[in-house]
Amino acid sequence: MSDKISTYPGTSLSEKEIRDGKVLSIQDQMPGKFSWDTGIAIGKYLAGLKDGVIFGSYCATCRRTVVPPRTICEWCFQPMDRYIPLEDTGIVNTFSLCYVTWDVRRIKEPETPAVIEIDGASSLHGIMHKLGEVEPQEIKIGMRVKAVWKSAEMRQGAITDILYFKPHEGSH
């Protein structure tokens, strides 16, 4: 009972106590290697990226085009088998300016992750990617952007075949 307990267990340590060897520790790294089968829908998506095209898939029941493509519509549970080439342009749904890397190293120039609603997909349907060729302070929600691709010979069928999305004038 909270108000009847005077001391709570748990002992706080500092990094220093481990570094100085006052508290012993073991360091090790897991040899975990995976090769994930991409399957039908994501296989199609990656093949499209290699060709410089973003594919979505279409559900005839829900009349909805989604991206990334999938073989199952999660709303109606019917199979999806129509793949639709989408535009490589879209709208910034939301973004961030991130000053730390994935493994928490501090950086001066921020990374610029964004959710980009892809033209040709249904409303609010987008992908996560990064923004580029833009001053971070200039980025706005609702901004129109276009994919900047790696050159055809450098593309390998991966989400990184798109380098980033840059500001783009004009309508779709």
Next chain:
Amino acid sequence: MSMRKVAVVGAGMTKFVRRALETGKELSWQASSMALQSCEMTMDDVEAVCLGTAPDAFDGVHMNGEYLSDGAGAWRKPYMRSYVGGGTGVFVPIQGWYHVASGLFDVVLVVAEEKMSSYYPHAQGAFLTIFDHTTERALKPNLLWIFALEMNRYMQTYGISKEDIAQVAVKNKRNAADHPSALLGDPNITVEDVLNSEVLAWPVNRLDVSPVSDGAVAIVLAAEHVAKRITDKPVWIEGVGWNLDTAYWTNRDLAYPRYVEYAARMAYDMAGIKEPRKQINIVEPYDPFDYKELHHMEGLLLADRGEAPQMVADGVTQRDGDMPVCPSGGLLGVGNPIAAAGLMKIAELFWQLRGEAGNRQVPGQPTRGLAQAWGDLMQVGTVVIMGR
């Protein structure tokens, strides 16, 4: 069909610290032992054990549930571990609830543990592997991204400012100053402190975020006939709800957590609650980031959409306000050892509803509270309603 009644009869927790000397097993044992002592029970009385802990990557142990089992008291007992990402801490009491409500068990020990400090160089690195391995991981995302993306969308949709949101961090860290297990309690923190802390991922600053921590919490659940025998102050689990949205998080509206609403509606239905804003006295929504508390108050239907910041500004959510929110100090103040942090909210309601919360006690003899957690790819809501 009438539901078998289930009560919380005991609770215990460790301090939440940045890096604990104790192993995950030891933290689990400390919390479990304390919870059992609090209701004068022993492991012999426990018929089954439920464990909640989030990704194995933190501990660096495969099948981490099996590894932790003896620490959690599961030796030669029926034992299962459940997880729904960050929602786990409020899910594991739901798991305990269905163990008892099913009629299979009368006394169940529920333990939530997280030892995030084992991951080097920083626990945040483990979060890279929560993203889709083929379509997202190659971009090297970190967890701050999705919070920042969601926060930005929420601010933009309703015209909410960073000042509005920072008030939540101030309230919770001040509340946590009264919590003996808290890592980041601060009675003097101000909105300026939050706004001036370093930018991690705009719009998220350092003090908008709860700290990674080590810690464990345990509670004891009992069927009605046992609960009434061992305590004259059982706290009943009146309703539970959980809900999982699509993994395609870039294909939905980030401004509103509909999965939290669905989970809340399930719990309200079970508890027979028609007017949650009048019938819930204390709320412990999930607050790993300050805007999440606001987001969740709206999803829980306790605030209109976009209106939660006003409640904070008006003082409604202060400990002595009309609807105290995170009187414990929440994750922002007490700390965020993921699964343990969620179960800490259940322990807080247990103590508050029994009038045993000491300096944190909410005035007015509250009779009903709600705890909620959230997690995965901004995707899952877990809700427990407790009453005396």
Next chain:
Amino acid sequence: MSDRVAIIGIGWSGFRPVTPEYSYKELMYEAARRAYSDAGVDPRRDIESFVTVAEDFHEGTSIFDEYTPDQLGAVLKPMHTITGDGLHGLATAYMLIKTGQFSLVAVEGHSKASNLLTPDGVTAYAQDPVLNRPLRMNTHFVGGMEMNRYLYESGSTQEQCAQVVVKNRSNALENPSAPFGADLSVEDILSGPPLSWPLGVRETAEHADGAIVMVLASEEKAKVLSETPVWILGAGWSNDSPGLENRDWSSANYTKNAAKMAYRQAGIYHPYQTIDFAEVSDIYAYKELQSLEELGFFQFGEAGLVTEEGLTHKDGDFPVNVSGGCLGMGNLLDANGLARALEIVLQLRGTAGPRQLEGINVGLAHSWRGVPTASGAVMIMSN
């Protein structure tokens, strides 16, 4: 509290060493589609809750539960994941229905073991990180040590263990879903390379890919929806010590305790007389013998003898692993228990094809989570 609970829908896909044509989502979807069709339900409309069993490091994804709802029809529904065997998942659905709050619950388990390129490296990470892992031994050593102690105490022999492999892989020839069917002799098995002596490579189940989905229903719903409901008479699960330093090496307490719990619910006092056939864990061949004893079918030290006598053969008095077991169908990681339960359901429905057993009413499924764990589960079912 509700009355009885039944399995009313089953579906599966894969059961092959590799499934490169499908992503794990597509594999799960195929199994789910079949299970829902078999049960005659629409998941979006009818199923109230969903349970998956999965371990992060088997998937290569942290908090893997994120990726479970879409391909199961579970989006915006109550769904959660258990880090347990498929039988733990079934037991979870069983409890959910027994609360009276749910009448239709789906359970899914799968293996994409072929996508895990370093299975031994990952399994080593299930060892105690401080006490055991630094010794850098392949985790199969735990199986070797347990087998050695079990043979020593029970008087069972390596030949008897090999006989289990001969039986199960021969059974698998009659199961179109089993990839490891073969006509082998005891000599073939014993002449194989050792893995962790006395355990041999050929007494160890090879990994396979596959997904299994089952739909469970309350008694009321089952009677409306199904002409062949398979009733759950009892479910049990238990853990022994996770530590290698202080566990009982010859017996499997977790199996004994899980069985006790399930028998108590089912009101079974004489398992051998009441239960007609069983599917038990044979990730390692000796495990089948040890489990049959712990489940109370035979006295300690007897299972090997009766196996040699053919009692557990598909034509014997007490058929065991008619499906082919893990040795015949493959080690499906977290889905092993679901594969065992699947055979029980097929047999009790009378739809097991060429391997159909006659005159059966009660079957038992058992599973063990593999080395280095001491965790097992049991489910008893009847038609």
